[in-house]
Amino acid sequence: MSVTASEVEAPLPKPSARKAYGARRTLxxxxxxIIALGAIFFITPLVMTGIFSFWEGGSKYGxxxxxxxxxxxxFWASLFLxxxxxxxxxxxxFVLLVPAMIFVHLKAPKLKPLFEFISNLPFVIPAVALIAGLTxxxxxxxxxxxxPNYLVIPYFFLCLPYTFRSLEVGLGTLDVRTLTEAGQSLGGGWGQIIFLVILPNLRSALVGAVLLIMTTVIGEFTFASVLLFHNFAVFINDTGQNAITEAAALSLFAFLLTWVFMLGVLITSRRGAATVGGAH
Amino acid sequence: MSQTGNTIAPQPASFGGPSAPRIAASAGTGGLGAMLGRAIPWIFVGLFLLFTLAFLVAPTVVLIVQTFIGEKGFTLSYFFGLWDYQYRIAFENSLILGVASAITGLIGGFLLAYASLQPGAPSILRTIVTSFSAVAANFAGVPLAFAFISTLGSLGFVTIFLKHLGINIYGMGFSLYSLTGMTITFAYFQIPLMLIIITPAIQGLRAQWREASDGLGATSWQYWRLVGLPILTPSLLGGFLLLFGSAFSAYATPYALTDGNIALVTIDISNVLSGNVMSDPQVGAALSTGMILVMAVVLVIYSFVSRYAARWRR
Known part of the structure; x- marks a missing residue:
């Protein structure tokens, strides 16, 4: 963000007689x-959900x-699940994707296009279609x-496009080969090289991936609902069937959870580039 | 130390060498250990590929096979069954929802990104917009649906407030539980999604280009029509396709909004899966295959478009 922001701000054109572009210092x-309309659109539902959650019928609030x-x-059971x-x-x-990607970077760059292709597949195969196939x-x-552990399999793929991208960016900034050769020349085995050399260098990419996984999985409804497992999103939906004010409270709670995880992503990712999960 | 030959060899072949002492010391089976050391990378790569094959590729292939193979071999009857009224409507609705909410997101996201990236915009505003977008783009599904039910549902506060002002939006034909309502709800994650996608492209518009066009006497409109928009078009189109995909394959938000009572392809598939409607499993397979086909086309166009989008980023 810092680089790009200064790029935008620094080369302001000299005020010319013709157009006052760039001379304008305020919006x-x-x-x-536009910004005010945007703010209204995005804040209103949150405020209304807040008011709704305090509503106790009639004009009573609490x-x-x-x-x-x-x-x-x-509540606790589904949240913990x-x-x-x-x-x-x-x-x-961490077991399936991270080592495979490190080794592809290191030993088989030819497989990169295949991995890239696979990482796009979950986008092409919508969640419901994947469940249809899995069942x-x-x-x-x-x-x-x-x-419920079965859900981890589709969740792995649900997150794959984003975890892949995050790791790809992280690995792209590292010279994995040199690091590995240095580790090996010092007598390190694969375990030591991966855990002591490569993973620490991938820290911010990994933290970003983890937070994104948490955000996506906690909000996930499709797989759990069709496969009849009671995760947190299913619990919110069931609550909403007969207790709409509680559902509003839960929705606000879920928003705060998303906020916490995404703030983590923003703070840890060096560029400040926001990433996007997918369970709409 | 059976590896002496290897340690002399240059670069790639020497991988097994340095690790040999450690392994030899532990078990005295240097050859086997070194072989394991060489095999480990391929074991992990293979594991990932096998897992993908088993749980992502195989299910998809089975769906496609199920769609086209009936009891008497190859058949197109299930696939053409998608043209039956009820499924055609579902596909139409899903496509309309995808396009409408992608256009909403495109326009809203572009305008907000452009406004907040203006040189005159306070930097705190930029930070707020960026971080809020990250949250809102990920805030979807059930909680989002309830947030909009509290706001614009038939008992939502804005609905009731407008009613007090004498505007009965439900009386005027609006419903949150329709495609229109869903487009508005989807805008909550589509606009921030677009904002995140388009921000780098807008930042890539160099001030010099604007200066040059100003210097040549172009109006603001001419600059946008002839320089700005043509450069942004691939990025905008790419963003549009991603937004379309996210709305087209959305399930959680429409389900929670309408309790599953709306004709969308995703909802139809889940109804077949959960046995809510009596139909052959092949119907579910055909619907899924149809969705996968649409998404595959979207991805192919996207990969072409993103190649163009990268052209102006240096």
Whole structure:
């Protein structure tokens, strides 16, 4: 951000007689109107959800939705399930994707286009279509498909386009080959090289990927709902069926969670470039 | 130390060499250990590819096979079944929703990005816009649906407030649970998504280009029509395609908004899967194949467009 921002600000043209572009130091009214309209559109739903969550019927307002929300039997269970699935997806990504990508960079750059192609596949295969396929192919074994842990498989792919991109950027700024050769010349094995040399250098890419995984998995509804597992988003939806004010409280809570994770992403990513997950 | 030959060899072949002492010391099976050391990278790459094959490629291939292979071999009947009224409507709605919300996101995102990137914009504004966009682009699905139900639903506060002012939006034909309502709801993540996508492209518009066009006597409109927009077009088009894809394959938000009572392809597929409607599994497969086809076309166009978009970034 810092580089690009100065790029925009620095080369201001000299004020010419013809056009006052660049001489203008403040935003024009039109631009302020656009920003104001944007602010209204984005803030209103949040404020309304907030008011709604305090509504107790008639003209009474209070905390009862929040009290009920925390006391609801499914709240903690579903929240912990979603957090656990996020952690498991993260572990799967660290075991399957991270080493594979490091080794492709190191030993088989020819496979890069294949990996790039695979990372785009989840975009082409919509979540519902992937579930349709998974349920057709895998009708067992029970230990695989009957526990919520099964969700980790589709979640891995749901996050793949974003984790891939984050790691690709991280690896692109590293000279993996030189680092590895240095490690090996010092007598390090693969384990030591990966854990002590490469991963520490990938820290910001990894943290970004992890936070993005958490955001995506916690908000995920499609897979869990169709496969009948009660994660946090499914819990919010079920609550909304009969207790709309509690659902509003939960939605605000979910927004805050997203906010926390995305702030983490923004702070850790050096360029400040925002990344986007996908579970719409 | 059976590796002496290797350590003399140049670069790539020497990989097994340095690790040999460690392994030899541990078990005395230097050859095997070194082989393992060489194999480890391929084991991990292979694992990832196998996993992808088993849980992403195979399910997709099976869907496509199921669509085109019936009891008597190859058939197009399931695929052409997509032209039946009920499924055609679902595809039409999904496409309309995709295009409408992508256009909304495109315009809103571009205008907001452009306004907040103006040289005169306070830097705090830029920070707020960037960080809020990151959050809002990821705020989707069920919570987003409830946020809009609280706002513009039939009992939403804005709806009721407008009613007090004498404007009955539901009486005027508006419904949050329609394609229009969904387009408005989707704008909440589509606009920030576009903003994030287009920001680098707008920042790439050099001030010198504007200066040059000013110097040659061009008006602001001429600058945009002849310089700015042509340069931004590939990025805008690329963003449009991504936005279209995210709306076209959206399931959570429309489901939570309408409780599954709207004809969209994603909702239809889930109805087949959960047995809410009586139909052959092939119908679900055909619908999925149709979606995958649309998305594949989108991705192919996108990859062409993004090649053009990269041209002006130096």
């Amino acid at each position: 024009s009214t039109g631009n302020w109107i 905390w009862s939705a929040y009290v009920l929300m925390f006391e609801a039997p499914g 979603s957090l656990r699935l996020g952690v498991e997806t993260m572990i799967l990504t 057709t192919v895998y009708t067992g074994p029970a230990w695989l498909i009957s526990t």
